[in-house]
Amino acid sequence: MTVLPEVEPLRIGLLGAARIAPLSIVSPAQATGARLVAVAARDRSRAADFAAAHGVERVVESYDALLADPEVEAVYNPLANGLHAPWNARIAAAGKHVLAEKPSAANAAEARDVADAVRAAGVVFMEAFHFPYHPLFQRTCELIGQGAIGEVRHIDVPLLMPDPGADDPRWRMDLAGGSMMDLGCYSLSCLALLGEQFCGGSFTINTAEAAEREGHPGVDSHLFVAGEFPSGAKGSGGSDMDAKDWSFTLVVTGSEGEIVVPSFPLPHEDDRLILRHTAAAPRSRRLPDEAADLTSERDGDVVEHLGNRSSYTYQLEAFAAAVRSGAPVVTDAEFAVRNMSLVDSAYVAAGLPVRESITP
Numbered sequence: 001m002t003v004l005p006e007v008e009p010l011r012i013g014l015l016g017a018a019r020i021a022p023l024s025i026v027s028p029a030q031a032t033g034a035r036l037v038a039v040a041a042r043d044r045s046r047a048a049d050f051a052a053a054h055g056v057e058r059v060v061e062s063y064d065a066l067l068a069d070p071e072v073e074a075v076y077n078p079l080a081n082g083l084h085a086p087w088n089a090r091i092a093a094a095g096k097h098v099l100a101e102k103p104s105a106a107n108a109a110e111a112r113d114v115a116d117a118v119r120a121a122g123v124v125f126m127e128a129f130h131f132p133y134h135p136l137f138q139r140t141c142e143l144i145g146q147g148a149i150g151e152v153r154h155i156d157v158p159l160l161m162p163d164p165g166a167d168d169p170r171w172r173m174d175l176a177g178g179s180m181m182d183l184g185c186y187s188l189s190c191l192a193l194l195g196e197q198f199c200g201g202s203f204t205i206n207t208a209e210a211a212e213r214e215g216h217p218g219v220d221s222h223l224f225v226a227g228e229f230p231s232g233a234k235g236s237g238g239s240d241m242d243a244k245d246w247s248f249t250l251v252v253t254g255s256e257g258e259i260v261v262p263s264f265p266l267p268h269e270d271d272r273l274i275l276r277h278t279a280a281a282p283r284s285r286r287l288p289d290e291a292a293d294l295t296s297e298r299d300g301d302v303v304e305h306l307g308n309r310s311s312y313t314y315q316l317e318a319f320a321a322a323v324r325s326g327a328p329v330v331t332d333a334e335f336a337v338r339n340m341s342l343v344d345s346a347y348v349a350a351g352l353p354v355r356e357s358i359t360p
Contacts, residue, residue, distance in 0.1 A: 013072035017050035085110035149254030184239030199229030208349035
C-alpha cells in the first residue's frame with residue numbers, strides 16, 4: 001500500500017472582515033483543512049469579532065502587518081472593488097500568494113499592473129471566479145466538447161438580482177461600483193471561458209445597453225451586452241442589480257440542442273444541468289419570469305445533478321494545489337487582464353465611464 005505524503009495546510013491571512021468571507025473563505029477553509037492564521041481590518045474590534053466568530057487564529061494591527069507576517073503564506077483579498085488591485089500588487093510584492101475577489105481590478109490597466117507584479121514576484125494569483133472549478137461547469141464544458149448539442153450557436157448568460165439597498169457600497173463610483181463590476185463580470189468571464197474553448201477565441205462586444213443608478217451618475221444599475229465570437233456564434237449577457245427577482249441562468253444553444261444551467265455561479269443552491277434537444281434557442285436577455293420558465297424541466301430533458309458542495313470549496317482546493325504543487329490556475333492574472341478588458345469594453349459600448357483607479 002502506497003502512503004501519500006501529507007500536504008501542509010495552506011496558511012491564509014484575510015484582508016478585512018468582509019460580509020462574503022464566511023461563505024467564500026471561512027467555510028471552504030474548514031472543509032479543506034486550510035488555516036486562517038490572521039485577519040486585519042480598519043477597525044480592530046471588528047477584526048477581533050470576526051476572528052472569534054469564525055475561528056481565525058489571531059488579529060493583526062494593520063493590512064501592512066498582515067503582509068509582513070512570516071506565518072502568512074497566502075492572502076485572501078475581499079476589499080471593496082477599487083481597493084483590489086492596489087492591495088493585490090502589494091500582496092504579490094510581499095511574496096505572498098494572492099486569492100483576489102472579483103473583479104480583481106477597477107480596470108484593465110490596473111489588472112495589467114497586477115499581472116506584472118505577480119510575474120515579478122513569482123507567486124500564485126487566482127481571481128475568485130469560483131464557478132470554473134466546480135464539476136457543474138466542468139461537465140458543461142465536457143458535454144459541449146463531446147458534441148452533445150452540436151456546434152455552439154449562442155451563449156446567453158444574463159445575471160439578475162434584487163436591489164441590495166440604497167446604502168450598499170456596490171453603488172459607489174469612488175469604490176469602482178456598479179452592476180457590471182459586482183455581478184456582470186461573472187457573465188463576461190463565462191462568455192470568455194466558453195468562447196475560448198468552443199467558439200474560436202475571444203468574445204467581442206458589439207452593442208450594450210445600460211441604465212444609471214438614480215443619484216449615482218455613471219454607476220450602472222443594469223448593463224447588458226451582445227456580441228460575437230470568431231466562430232460566428234453569438235453571445236449575450238450582463239447584469240441587472242435592481243431586478244424583481246434572482247436569475248443566474250446560463251444557456252448554451254447549439255445546432256442540435258441546448259444546455260441549461262439554472263445556477264451556474266452558485267451550484268450549491270441548484271446543481272442541475274439540463275440537456276435539452278430542441279430547436280428553441282434564446283436570442284437575448286430575459287426577465288426573471290422568462291428565465292424561470294426556461295429552466296423548468298420538460299419531457300425528454302436529460303437532467304444531471306453535479307453536487308451541491310460549494311464552488312468556493314473547489315476553488316480553495318485548486319488554489320492550494322497551485323501553491324503546493326504548481327497545478328494550473330484557470331482564472332490567473334492573465335485571465336484577469338482579459339476579463340477586465342471586456343468589462344472596460346462593456347462600459348465604453350454603453351456610454352458609461354470606465355472605473356477609475358484610486359490610491360488607497
